[in-house]
Amino acid sequence: MGVAKVIELIGESTLGWEDAVKDAVNRASKTVDNITGVEVLNLTANIENGDVSEYKVNVKLAFGVRD
Numbered sequence: 001m002g003v004a005k006v007i008e009l010i011g012e013s014t015l016g017w018e019d020a021v022k023d024a025v026n027r028a029s030k031t032v033d034n035i036t037g038v039e040v041l042n043l044t045a046n047i048e049n050g051d052v053s054e055y056k057v058n059v060k061l062a063f064g065v066r067d
Contacts, residue, residue, distance in 0.1 A: 003065040004036065011057045017043050020057040034064040
């Protein structure tokens with residue numbers, strides 16, 4: 001049976017929430033190996049002049065721990 005660790009991150013994008021999730025996963029994968037899953041916890045956005053200017057997501061990433 002394997003062991004997994006979970007970390008919480010915030011991804012950001014000017015394109016949308018899905019892109020913000022991809023941002024968090026892609027940036028984490030540069031320093032974290034064996035990412036196996038992502039859980040989206042919260043969706044938020046910044047508003048400027050009545051329009052959405054930036055999308056943000058809080059995510060939890062799971063990755064396998066090496067023996």
